[in-house]
Amino acid sequence: MQTKKLNQTTVDRIAEFLERRATESVLAELEDFHPEDIAELLERLDLPYAKLLLYALPEEKAAEVIVNLDEERRAELLQDYSVRELAQEVIENLDSDDAADIISELPQERIHEVLQNLEDPDQAREIADLLSYEEDTAGSIMAKELVKVNASWKLMRCLREMRRQAEKVEQVHAIYVVDDEDRLLGTLSLKKLLTTSTKTPVAEVYDRKVISVTTDVHVEEVARLMRKYDLVVIPVVDKDGKLVGRITFDDVMDVMQEEAERDYQMASGLTQDVESDDSIFALSRARLPWLLIGMLGGVISSRVVDYFDISQYPEMAAFMPLIAATGGNVGVQSAALVVQSLANDSFNESIIKKLLKDLGVGLVTATVCASLMFAVTAALGKPFNLSITVSLALISVIVFAAMFGTFVPLTLNKFKIDPAVATGPFVTTTNDVIGLFIYFSVAKLIM
Amino acid sequence: MQTKKLNQTTVDRIAEFLERRATESVLAELEDFHPEDIAELLERLDLPYAKLLLYALPEEKAAEVIVNLDEERRAELLQDYSVRELAQEVIENLDSDDAADIISELPQERIHEVLQNLEDPDQAREIADLLSYEEDTAGSIMAKELVKVNASWKLMRCLREMRRQAEKVEQVHAIYVVDDEDRLLGTLSLKKLLTTSTKTPVAEVYDRKVISVTTDVHVEEVARLMRKYDLVVIPVVDKDGKLVGRITFDDVMDVMQEEAERDYQMASGLTQDVESDDSIFALSRARLPWLLIGMLGGVISSRVVDYFDISQYPEMAAFMPLIAATGGNVGVQSAALVVQSLANDSFNESIIKKLLKDLGVGLVTATVCASLMFAVTAALGKPFNLSITVSLALISVIVFAAMFGTFVPLTLNKFKIDPAVATGPFVTTTNDVIGLFIYFSVAKLIM
Structure with missing residues (x-):
């Protein structure tokens, strides 16, 4: 009744069958598997085994499995297919939307050839029509069958x-x-x-x-x-x-998932869609851009510190991390709230109203945090001047960061740029730098 | 053909109709509105108007609208309903899953009374059955109608x-x-x-x-x-x-959305499910816990700085923000990747394998960042010792942060704690502190 689930033991057993070319046993084993699970199996197997298995599957099932593969593995597996095989064994067994998806991933010169090799001219026309819509529009993900x-x-x-x-x-x-x-x-x-x-x-x-x-x-x-x-x-x-x-709905669940993942990755400082099983190179490439921006912020911070000549007040150094971190945290919180409300709500309040509200939230949280830090610094036996500086700087930094974190994504959104860009390292980095600037400026006034 | 959409003009016009008690005009206006949009309208209107409107709606439509309201507004509107009205005008018009949802939000003493006031004993039994399942299980969100x-x-x-x-x-x-x-x-x-x-x-x-x-x-x-x-x-x-x-699927889309929002909020340092239109107090309360944890980290950082006696090497202060920020960014990137792979994948590699991979990614990114910083510090005319210290510290901090960011969520997951807790301020804060510790330790060896 229940379809079977994939686990490492099954993967190993099937690899072993394939090693021995025991195709019958493989097919018997896979009888009750969902195409989605067979696709996952094909992604787990070494490429030569995956090719063997795909060829062994009945044509219709193979087509369904191909739809469920990830793009990379699909490209590897379809490479050996002739244009004719692609058209008549894969595409002809698929719904128009899946067919269009797969064809759109092919090299430009193959697309036309595959369409020409379809036996049903209606299907070819339908797919060509679907391919004509701009990416990420309803036309590009719809299916013709209804x-x-x-x-x-x-x-x-x-x-x-x-x-x-x-x-x-x-x-x-x-x-x-x-x-x-x-x-x-x-x-x-x-x-x-x-x-x-x-x-x-x-x-x-x-x-x-x-x-x-x-x-x-x-x-x-x-x-x-x-x-x-x-x-x-x-x-x-x-x-x-x-x-x-x-x-x-299933296409839309995928869109929602991708959207959520993209926002999440953006907030976490990953610039490309990567997964933990991608290569070390791909993972490093996705991480470096934000790290370098963060480091640029760090270098600018170092200029701020040098500019104010920290050696005159070395005791200030101890609270630099606190100021920078708090500014960063506040900014990310504000930005995330904006990103979320923009994603959910078609019915928006004005920017001014949002900023005023964040000013309120900033003042409340700033008062709590600053009073606490005043007590803590006093308890640590820090000089009164330093305590006052840290507390006043905290208030300014929190209020500024809250409003900055709200303002940036709202502005990006106005200019039709994905507001999620504002979350994560970008706001943090900027707030780090500005936080330190505020800290030292307050110190200059007081100390 | 298309249902109408809600905008501020419509909300204002309807409020005006309600002001004049022109119920007929309101109902005519709302004829082509989806219950979901009428619910949104009820949330936008002042409570007395919302009550008027809800009473004016035909019974079945009112029930559908009530299902689509947010919990807070629903509670406000249902307060005036008698137990009998609740049972016979609202609950009896609903599917079992929606009925159970709404009943479960009522005060304990009303639940029993509403069930008793249902005319159909089968419905009462079905709802009571649904209410008996533990929260967040399939039983608790299923419907009986099939x-x-x-x-x-x-x-x-x-x-x-x-x-x-x-x-x-x-x-x-x-x-x-x-x-x-x-x-x-x-x-x-x-x-x-x-x-x-x-x-x-x-x-x-x-x-x-x-x-x-x-x-x-x-x-x-x-x-x-x-x-x-x-x-x-x-x-x-x-x-x-x-x-x-x-x-x-619609119940599941809601679950997916909530899950994505929770992870996103956790990564952004919000500890409660809040939206930007919540009260200043609610928003501040959701923000403070992480801010305070971040500040605790900042205070510990200040102890690290004091312990190593920064006044001996005041020039080191300039690069403290860079070291701390980079450690934080790397850690969040690693943690986010783990959280995402745990959410998507039922098929996990071993912890050791993941850590080894992150060691690889850490080394690659660390080499790039450290070489760059060595060049930058040299170009800024910093002493050779400081350049070496910053670069070596960066390598150690990045590698450590990458592995720590991977290790923490994996460990939390092992102990059945939501790994998303590890993202956002927690990992950042810890990496800030440890990063500074590494920076000063390296400095002690070299300077």
């Missing part, structure tokens, strides 16, 4: 037509109602179809309230709409309102 | 029974096949149902491969499975394999 009925039909005819159309569609999530020009009018619920007399015309029972997107809507907006309205599928229309495709 | 058919039936009977069952189910995502004991055997696809003769027995056409979860599986694992296998709905079984409920 079930639609004409508003003028009776339910009996719907059932008949649906039977015909269902052959081509993997899972029927919605039945769309269109007019004679193929313009989307609404949806027909399965419930209505099951519970109404088959002689009733569609026009009498379909639901006119349907949320759709046009082909040029950004995928993140599609994801936001589907999540907000709990949609399992959303129809895509062209600028004339004609139904051209549909996007299902 | 369409199931017996394996021994013919398709004709399935259609008839489904017609009956569909009355109670909002959207039919899957048809489950069970045996006489109600044990889950598989699923019947709509496609099969549409395209096979109605005289065929279910047993001949249903799909035996079905991924299910037991009631005690954690919701994050449910989300992982549904995302991995692209499931729109997953059946939930009890320990005997009996079908007891189902979880749909």
